[in-house]
Amino acid sequence: MLMIPGPTPVPEKVLLAMAKHPIGHRSSEFSQIIAETNAGLKWLFQTQNPVLALAASGTGTIEAAIINFLSAGDRVLVGNNGKFGERWAKIATAYGLEVQEITAEWGKPLNPDDFAEALEADTSKAIKAVIITHSETSTGVLNDLEAINKLVKAHGEALIIVDAVTSLGSYNIPVDEWGIDVIGSGSQKGFMLPPGLGFVAVGDRAWEAYKKATLPKFYLDLGTYRKSAEKDSTPFTPPVNLYFGMKVALEMMQAEGLESIFARHNRHKEATRAGMKALGLPLFAPDANASPAVTSVVPEGVGAKEICALMKKRFNIDLAGGQDHMKGKMFRMGHLGYVGDRDILCAISALEAVLSELGHQAPASGVAAVSERLQKG
Amino acid sequence: MLMIPGPTPVPEKVLLAMAKHPIGHRSSEFSQIIAETNAGLKWLFQTQNPVLALAASGTGTIEAAIINFLSAGDRVLVGNNGKFGERWAKIATAYGLEVQEITAEWGKPLNPDDFAEALEADTSKAIKAVIITHSETSTGVLNDLEAINKLVKAHGEALIIVDAVTSLGSYNIPVDEWGIDVIGSGSQKGFMLPPGLGFVAVGDRAWEAYKKATLPKFYLDLGTYRKSAEKDSTPFTPPVNLYFGMKVALEMMQAEGLESIFARHNRHKEATRAGMKALGLPLFAPDANASPAVTSVVPEGVGAKEICALMKKRFNIDLAGGQDHMKGKMFRMGHLGYVGDRDILCAISALEAVLSELGHQAPASGVAAVSERLQKG
Numbered sequence: 089m090l091m092i093p094g095p096t097p098v099p100e101k102v103l104l105a106m107a108k109h110p111i112g113h114r115s116s117e118f119s120q121i122i123a124e125t126n127a128g129l130k131w132l133f134q135t136q137n138p139v140l141a142l143a144a145s146g147t148g149t150i151e152a153a154i155i156n157f158l159s160a161g162d163r164v165l166v167g168n169n170g171k172f173g174e175r176w177a178k179i180a181t182a183y184g185l186e187v188q189e190i191t192a193e194w195g196k197p198l199n200p201d202d203f204a205e206a207l208e209a210d211t212s213k214a215i216k217a218v219i220i221t222h223s224e225t226s227t228g229v230l231n232d233l234e235a236i237n238k239l240v241k242a243h244g245e246a247l248i249i250v251d252a253v254t255s256l257g258s259y260n261i262p263v264d265e266w267g268i269d270v271i272g273s274g275s276q277k278g279f280m281l282p283p284g285l286g287f288v289a290v291g292d293r294a295w296e297a298y299k300k301a302t303l304p305k306f307y308l309d310l311g312t313y314r315k316s317a318e319k320d321s322t323p324f325t326p327p328v329n330l331y332f333g334m335k336v337a338l339e340m341m342q343a344e345g346l347e348s349i350f351a352r353h354n355r356h357k358e359a360t361r362a363g364m365k366a367l368g369l370p371l372f373a374p375d376a377n378a379s380p381a382v383t384s385v386v387p388e389g390v391g392a393k394e395i396c397a398l399m400k401k402r403f404n405i406d407l408a409g410g411q412d413h414m415k416g417k418m419f420r421m422g423h424l425g426y427v428g429d430r431d432i433l434c435a436i437s438a439l440e441a442v443l444s445e446l447g448h449q450a451p452a453s454g455v456a457a458v459s460e461r462l463q464k465g
Numbered sequence: 466m467l468m469i470p471g472p473t474p475v476p477e478k479v480l481l482a483m484a485k486h487p488i489g490h491r492s493s494e495f496s497q498i499i500a501e502t503n504a505g506l507k508w509l510f511q512t513q514n515p516v517l518a519l520a521a522s523g524t525g526t527i528e529a530a531i532i533n534f535l536s537a538g539d540r541v542l543v544g545n546n547g548k549f550g551e552r553w554a555k556i557a558t559a560y561g562l563e564v565q566e567i568t569a570e571w572g573k574p575l576n577p578d579d580f581a582e583a584l585e586a587d588t589s590k591a592i593k594a595v596i597i598t599h600s601e602t603s604t605g606v607l608n609d610l611e612a613i614n615k616l617v618k619a620h621g622e623a624l625i626i627v628d629a630v631t632s633l634g635s636y637n638i639p640v641d642e643w644g645i646d647v648i649g650s651g652s653q654k655g656f657m658l659p660p661g662l663g664f665v666a667v668g669d670r671a672w673e674a675y676k677k678a679t680l681p682k683f684y685l686d687l688g689t690y691r692k693s694a695e696k697d698s699t700p701f702t703p704p705v706n707l708y709f710g711m712k713v714a715l716e717m718m719q720a721e722g723l724e725s726i727f728a729r730h731n732r733h734k735e736a737t738r739a740g741m742k743a744l745g746l747p748l749f750a751p752d753a754n755a756s757p758a759v760t761s762v763v764p765e766g767v768g769a770k771e772i773c774a775l776m777k778k779r780f781n782i783d784l785a786g787g788q789d790h791m792k793g794k795m796f797r798m799g800h801l802g803y804v805g806d807r808d809i810l811c812a813i814s815a816l817e818a819v820l821s822e823l824g825h826q827a828p829a830s831g832v833a834a835v836s837e838r839l840q841k842g
Contacts, residue, residue, distance in 0.1 A: 095487035095705055106706065107484035110472035110659045112783045143661055145520050145701035148684035183681040276702060282487045284520055284661045284704035304560040304681065307525035324522035325653060327661035327704070328472055329483065406489045 091435050092408040093225045093254055093382035095276040095283055096425035099340060102280060106333040113328055119320040121331050126317060128338030129287060135263040139289045140313040143327050146253040146274035149286025151179050152308040153249050153272040154219060157294050159302040160184035162216040165206055167198045171226035171411045172251055176219045183303050194227050197377035200235040213245035223255035226411045228373040228384035228420060237266050247294050253277055254381035258353040258424050269294040275330065280337040280426040284330045353380040356423040356432050359461040363436035366457035367443055367450040372418060381424035390448040392419040398445060403438040429462050468812050469785040470602045470631055470759035472653040472660055473802035476717060479657060483710040490702050498708050500697040505715030506664060512640040516666045517690040520704050523630040523651035526663025528556050529685035530626050530649040531596060534671050536679040537561035539593040542583055544575045548603035548788045549628055553596045560680050571604050571791065574754035577612040590622035600632035603788045605750040605761035605797060614643050624671050630654055631758035635730040635801050646671040652707065657714040657803040661707045730757040733800040733809050736838040740813035743834035744820055744827040749795060758801035767825040769796040775822060780815040806839050
């Protein structure tokens, strides 16, 4: 049982669709699948712009989201409050961009005021892009994309480039309505698919910037993906079996509806947090900035590693550990994608049993807390 | 029935392995799969160096094979006698390398003498790499890698970077014995897998060059893949379900043995060519430089498009058309990966039936010619 923030659970009918024999990627049958999945992705991204699909991990996808719109020496403002924010700063540096970081401690959200200050100070409009991680998977913090986006819009020159790897499909991001310029995500997160595909939606302002951008690229050149997408094709051989699965997964998501999907993720986030609190497990991210995809816990008096190991041994439930300096100190429970109420109840009840076995005195019943929150719908 | 040069047929047990539920990519269970597939890939590549696996198409993989070892302004000698050779020249140009091309007409092999001349003339050792497509999928030509590699070795400075996308696993390339510096391939070709993974083997000389190479990279930075591979891990989330399939596919290949695999591909290449000749269909590549993966035909008196359409309509067999200026003039039959004698016989017999329906007078029986060649083993 996968309760990590990606890969996430995959519905059986998606897996079986993926077990079909590959077909030619230039066949009319496959063009039809591309046309259908492209339409589904636009719906999911709430955009009229094409959503481009790359055979790449989330990192490769966000790299594409960054490098297609900038030139060496351009200044970028990068939000860094976790492993992924840090990674985008590294990528920007690797490509010779001038990186100005807005940081916050791991577990704390980025402060929109810091962005306001930096953007207002930039009267010469040197900042060409603001790069922000929406749901920081390493900490379980949800940064305030809506507020930061408004500040970027007020700046007028900078594009906003969003890592929505674990928030797209789990949290309402009205991409066109908010005027998000570039936003990327990955198949193994909110899409109910295995890893192997990344997605990027690009708005008109970003395509204008693309024309002048000179960072070198070929495989990650989004212009070629756009041209192909217009013809229901792909520039390079796509992972056709993942497309078979994506068609089914998007149909399932459309049947559920965006509102229901977001409400479900919110319910599971709140139920998980209620359960953790009842069990006396300190939450790493504050309630107001908690990710809908993953909940991070820094247990006291009982080891995070021991909890993960016993969850695996007793109940075959996979939790994720902490990353970098949080290794061994934190565990993370994913509740993203194809997750139902039963999964949350089951995971918290297993945690309750494991904590008891480890001699941890829980102040209250995790199961009761989860159950109470789930009943509210 | 897929008779195109990729995606290629996939064994049922590989497909079923891929339909298993994803597991955590940082779990010990998955580490074990990485360890096993890494060992299998080394066997298949005939190398002691780690073979790095990337979530990318063949193009992304060869881009990595090029950009990790060079710096802007470096001169590279690129063999171009088809769509893929042309693409590697484009990538080199996009990254600001100084491209010197050795060309041959589509359908003709690259002439090793041209490489000898260019390399011998380079007394200042300005050429940092020779980039060559082994099996040119767009034309069905197999370039003489062994001869060109010897010339590169004689030059002393340049690395050889090989696109073996459709030759690795179908033709004997003793990577370490020949001292190939960098060689890349893709999962949907000789590996009996769907698309989604690319592979690169890198030798010691290339790793030395890597240290000084300054082209920007992050997702395609092979150094990070190498570090992770040493720990049976991956730097970014890998396509775990494709790994499940790869484990099974590599086991099947190891059971068959390298010699048998190469002999099978050679037999199928020769049987296909014998069948085409009997049917009066002109072959695009010469016998001495015919790809073991794909046979290109430029039919006369009957349209290539009509042949492909009728093969699909009557027998549901997918052939590939020509690319770029050969569009509509050529068809290509793949015989790569999980292909057996029956497939070749079946495809040629279907072609015989289709040609007859199109009013083409075949000088002899394609089936008889194929059967005769197959009997020789």
